Amino acid sequence: MIVFVWILLLCGVCQTSIAQSPYAFCRPELIHYTRQTYNAYHQNWGVAQHRQTRFLYFANSKGLLEFDGSSWRTYELPGKQKVRSVAIDEQGRVYTGALGEFGYWSPGPSGELVYHSLADRVKEKSFRNEEIWNILVTSQGILFQSFAFIYRYQKGQVQLLQPPGNILFVHQARDKLLLEVLDKGLYALNGDRYTLIKGSEFLGRETINTILPLGDNELLIGTERSIYRYDGNLFRPFNEQLNAFIQQNRLNRGLVVGPDLYAFGTLLNGVLLTNAAGQIRYHFSQKNGLQNSTVLAMCQDAEGNLWVGLDKGIDLINLNSPIRYFSDNEGELGTPYDMAQYANNLYLGTNQGVYYKPLVRNDEPFRLISGTQGQVWDLAVIDGELLCGHNKGTFKIQGSQAQLLNSITGGWVLHRLNRHPELLIQGTYTKLCIYQKNSQGRWAFSHTIDGFSAPVRQLEEDADGTIWVNKAPNQGLQRLRLSADLRRIEASKEYSDADFHGPAVNLCRIQQRIVVTSEKGLLAYDASSDRFISAQSVYPWLGATARKLFPVSGAELFLLRQDGTLSWMRQGTSPVGDIQVKTNEWVEEYENIVPLDTNYIAVCRENGFALLPRKELPQLVGGAVRRPVIRSVSVVDGPASNYTFQGPAPLLSFSHRQANLVIAFSTPYYTRPAKYSYWLENNAETWSPFMSIHQKEFSNLPPGQYRLHLKSNLNAEESTLAFEIRPPWYWTAWSKIVYLFLMGALVKLFYQLHLRRVAVQQNRIREKLEEKLRHQEEQSQREIILLQKEQLEQGLIQKSEELANSTMSLIQKNELLVKLKDELDRVKARSGNKLSGEDFQRINTLIDANISTDQDWKLFEANFNKVHEQFLKHLIENYPDLSQGDLKLAAYLRMNLSTKEIAQLLNITHRSVELKRYRLRKKLDIEGDINLSEFMIKY
Numbered sequence: 001m002i003v004f005v006w007i008l009l010l011c012g013v014c015q016t017s018i019a020q021s022p023y024a025f026c027r028p029e030l031i032h033y034t035r036q037t038y039n040a041y042h043q044n045w046g047v048a049q050h051r052q053t054r055f056l057y058f059a060n061s062k063g064l065l066e067f068d069g070s071s072w073r074t075y076e077l078p079g080k081q082k083v084r085s086v087a088i089d090e091q092g093r094v095y096t097g098a099l100g101e102f103g104y105w106s107p108g109p110s111g112e113l114v115y116h117s118l119a120d121r122v123k124e125k126s127f128r129n130e131e132i133w134n135i136l137v138t139s140q141g142i143l144f145q146s147f148a149f150i151y152r153y154q155k156g157q158v159q160l161l162q163p164p165g166n167i168l169f170v171h172q173a174r175d176k177l178l179l180e181v182l183d184k185g186l187y188a189l190n191g192d193r194y195t196l197i198k199g200s201e202f203l204g205r206e207t208i209n210t211i212l213p214l215g216d217n218e219l220l221i222g223t224e225r226s227i228y229r230y231d232g233n234l235f236r237p238f239n240e241q242l243n244a245f246i247q248q249n250r251l252n253r254g255l256v257v258g259p260d261l262y263a264f265g266t267l268l269n270g271v272l273l274t275n276a277a278g279q280i281r282y283h284f285s286q287k288n289g290l291q292n293s294t295v296l297a298m299c300q301d302a303e304g305n306l307w308v309g310l311d312k313g314i315d316l317i318n319l320n321s322p323i324r325y326f327s328d329n330e331g332e333l334g335t336p337y338d339m340a341q342y343a344n345n346l347y348l349g350t351n352q353g354v355y356y357k358p359l360v361r362n363d364e365p366f367r368l369i370s371g372t373q374g375q376v377w378d379l380a381v382i383d384g385e386l387l388c389g390h391n392k393g394t395f396k397i398q399g400s401q402a403q404l405l406n407s408i409t410g411g412w413v414l415h416r417l418n419r420h421p422e423l424l425i426q427g428t429y430t431k432l433c434i435y436q437k438n439s440q441g442r443w444a445f446s447h448t449i450d451g452f453s454a455p456v457r458q459l460e461e462d463a464d465g466t467i468w469v470n471k472a473p474n475q476g477l478q479r480l481r482l483s484a485d486l487r488r489i490e491a492s493k494e495y496s497d498a499d500f501h502g503p504a505v506n507l508c509r510i511q512q513r514i515v516v517t518s519e520k521g522l523l524a525y526d527a528s529s530d531r532f533i534s535a536q537s538v539y540p541w542l543g544a545t546a547r548k549l550f551p552v553s554g555a556e557l558f559l560l561r562q563d564g565t566l567s568w569m570r571q572g573t574s575p576v577g578d579i580q581v582k583t584n585e586w587v588e589e590y591e592n593i594v595p596l597d598t599n600y601i602a603v604c605r606e607n608g609f610a611l612l613p614r615k616e617l618p619q620l621v622g623g624a625v626r627r628p629v630i631r632s633v634s635v636v637d638g639p640a641s642n643y644t645f646q647g648p649a650p651l652l653s654f655s656h657r658q659a660n661l662v663i664a665f666s667t668p669y670y671t672r673p674a675k676y677s678y679w680l681e682n683n684a685e686t687w688s689p690f691m692s693i694h695q696k697e698f699s700n701l702p703p704g705q706y707r708l709h710l711k712s713n714l715n716a717e718e719s720t721l722a723f724e725i726r727p728p729w730y731w732t733a734w735s736k737i738v739y740l741f742l743m744g745a746l747v748k749l750f751y752q753l754h755l756r757r758v759a760v761q762q763n764r765i766r767e768k769l770e771e772k773l774r775h776q777e778e779q780s781q782r783e784i785i786l787l788q789k790e791q792l793e794q795g796l797i798q799k800s801e802e803l804a805n806s807t808m809s810l811i812q813k814n815e816l817l818v819k820l821k822d823e824l825d826r827v828k829a830r831s832g833n834k835l836s837g838e839d840f841q842r843i844n845t846l847i848d849a850n851i852s853t854d855q856d857w858k859l860f861e862a863n864f865n866k867v868h869e870q871f872l873k874h875l876i877e878n879y880p881d882l883s884q885g886d887l888k889l890a891a892y893l894r895m896n897l898s899t900k901e902i903a904q905l906l907n908i909t910h911r912s913v914e915l916k917r918y919r920l921r922k923k924l925d926i927e928g929d930i931n932l933s934e935f936m937i938k939y
Helices: 002-019 125-129 201-205 240-249 614-620 733-831 837-849 854-867 871-878 884-894 899-906 910-924 932-938
Strands: 029-033 044-049 056-060 064-067 072-075 085-088 094-098 101-107 113-117 134-138 141-145 150-154 157-160 167-173 176-181 185-190 193-196 208-214 218-223 227-230 235-237 251-258 261-266 271-274 280-284 295-300 306-310 313-318 324-327 336-342 345-350 353-358 376-382 385-390 393-398 401-406 413-416 423-427 432-437 443-448 456-461 467-471 476-482 489-495 506-510 513-518 521-526 531-534 546-551 556-561 566-570 593-595 600-605 608-613 629-635 642-644 652-654 661-666 676-681 695-698 704-712 715-725
Touching: 029 324, 044 306, 044 313, 056 085, 056 094, 056 295, 056 306, 085 134, 094 134, 094 141, 134 167, 141 167, 167 208, 176 201, 185 201, 218 251, 227 240, 240 261, 240 271, 240 280, 251 295, 261 295, 336 376, 336 593, 336 600, 336 608, 345 376, 353 376, 353 393, 376 413, 385 413, 401 432, 401 443, 413 456, 423 456, 456 506, 467 506, 506 546, 513 546, 608 614, 629 715, 661 715, 733 837, 871 884, 884 899, 884 910, 884 932, 899 910, 910 932
Parallel strands: 044 085, 044 295, 208 251, 652 715
Antiparallel strands: 029 313, 044 056, 056 064, 064 072, 085 094, 094 101, 101 113, 134 141, 141 150, 150 157, 167 176, 176 185, 185 193, 208 218, 218 227, 227 235, 251 261, 261 271, 271 280, 295 306, 306 313, 324 608, 336 345, 345 353, 376 385, 385 393, 393 401, 413 423, 423 432, 432 443, 456 467, 467 476, 476 489, 506 513, 513 521, 521 531, 546 556, 556 566, 593 600, 600 608, 629 642, 629 661, 661 695, 676 704, 704 715
16 A cells, blocks of 8 residues: 555656646657457457456457556456446456346356346346446445446345436545435435535535545535536536536546545546646547547556546546656657757657747647758757757757858767867768857858768767768768868778678767677677677676667666667666656657657657656666566367456366467566566476567476566566476376386396397307308318218229239230240250250249139229228129139239230130120120120220
């Protein structure tokens, strides 16, 4: 309550300071909510704010509207009636009234409001035809009022308080309940009793629409045609001027909005804001910005701002902010590019000319100065003179007159030279111009600077006296060194990089240093390296999203960001918040902030300007704002499950098929746009950047525990939402235990199978090894046998050679012996009887004894059998009729001996050998075409 009173006092101070200033014609900001915004019907019959949540509720013809600062919801009555009234008690219960219906709304299981009707407790049948136009929360209960009945709801009971006649509205003022009874007067309701207030009978013939406290003891009685003040004894007319306005426009609602501030809503001409004396401070109507001039309801919120329910839409009058606005709703003045206060006049330089308004007469409109029609770029008050840079040239403005000083077109910017304070330098469409004072001490055009020709949109002078120019359109920066007499360019350097082209490039001077905004961020000129570097290293307090900088004094500056938000700061310190100006009403590429005097700063807008009190700049960027509220959680692409929260959210649980969630959030603060940063614990590692969003979708969240952390740019305090995604039934803790058991069993089974497989594999390997060893052994045996065979063959070959050698020796021996015998016979024949016959006989006998003896044959047979492995044995087994001579012949034939050799061995003739061969063929039964020697060799 203390905070609320403080806000009201602050609003009163703000209103008073503005009202007493020369800028009283500037009004508080109007914020519009159209039916397309809240998605319901036009008419809004009542407004109330929830004390705990700060949400707004509206009695709309479609139903009950709920606004949380970000999103709108519509709750329709079960019978689809128009909601005519709304009120909220201290506990936060929302009451509404309609045709034949009244009741209350409270959060249901899912958090959304659910309606509970109290109409079934009303016994009067005629009540079904009555509209509940008014609901009052009193210490005696909740009053529901139609034009015929008053019902009190208290402790769960509904009681009829039968009025003494037809009534209009019950009003509560100074803990009193007052109501008008038609044709009777003003009554006070005390408990169940109605008491006529003396002297009020004349009010029975009027329509009392508001009763408000005035001062310490008085009341304001507002009727449709007039306002009276009542001191407890007498009723007297209030303010004559105010009553004249009420007489014409029909008063409908009244509200106290500050210690010295009253709001009156009319049916025909909008809202009036007056002081306690009835003097009009502000008038809001459809002509100057209100959506509609018929006021059906009013409510002041916890921040001190005024909500207006209209016959067509909802409007918010931002009384809490000290910022005031002038809006050219009719478009008569054009778009302001510059402003100036001079000689008690306020001057606007627009695209249509120079307009002025005397500040001593708030009711006078802006008027065009003759001869200044066209585009105005610059207004500058220098040494008591107002100079105007114009499309046609440069003018001097005096009062309502304009005098042309220079016909060079396009006076874009005009500055005093720091090193030559007696001179001015101006950038135009084509030239740089120099001004100096004439003999009368007035500014006059002097000359142009030779060696330069380009359009100059911005210029600055650095600490060395060098002139920096930002050329247009998009021609980059140029640094100029002027001659000592300032008549020519001695040296210049262009900075034509891509960074210095485009509408984002703006030139200014911060702490005697040249600074440029660009699409890549803020750049500062480094004289030691003659290049631009990132300004973050020089001015970290400026941030990285600067769009334009406006130094307004040696220690203060305004920072305009890329997204259109505006901050104020003292140089060297970071901004503490944003100024509550609309972000989408800047004059694109020509944004301008103008110090008017020591008290006020003006911000040029598309259709007017905003007025900032200098003394209240710290308040503009500060102020207490509640932390964000997590409003709802909805399931996307899964089984429907939606939760809405009126306060702190409980722990939520979702199934694995509800893993796509949309979480909505809001900040119940209605005059400053909120940006949000979030961090989903167990899903992300860092906070998101601040964004202008009011909901966030999280997709495909795996099962687990989560906690959403949320904060806004208006309050660093976090709001949290804890929830879980449950695993599927087949992935719960018990299922995991079962799976673990099954997995252990499977592992054991697989292990056993593995052991068996290993055993089988080992057996196979062993068998393979054994088979391999067997094969190797067999191979070794074969190799041994082969080796033995080779050795045997080698021995056989050797034996064969020996047999052949021995056979040849026998043959040669027998041949020799035969030759000796023959020679002996010739010798005997030649000698006749000279030699003894016995000697010859003895020699012949010796020779015969050594030719083919049986001993030789046995030796031959033994060697033969060694070579030809039992050839003779097999031959005898197969042919038992063979004689010893046949066997000898067969052996000789197997050795492939010739007939001659055989004859010598057998000591017979060739003919005898052939005869033996023939006999052997017959015994063996060999055909005549078969060679006997070959047969024996193959046998």
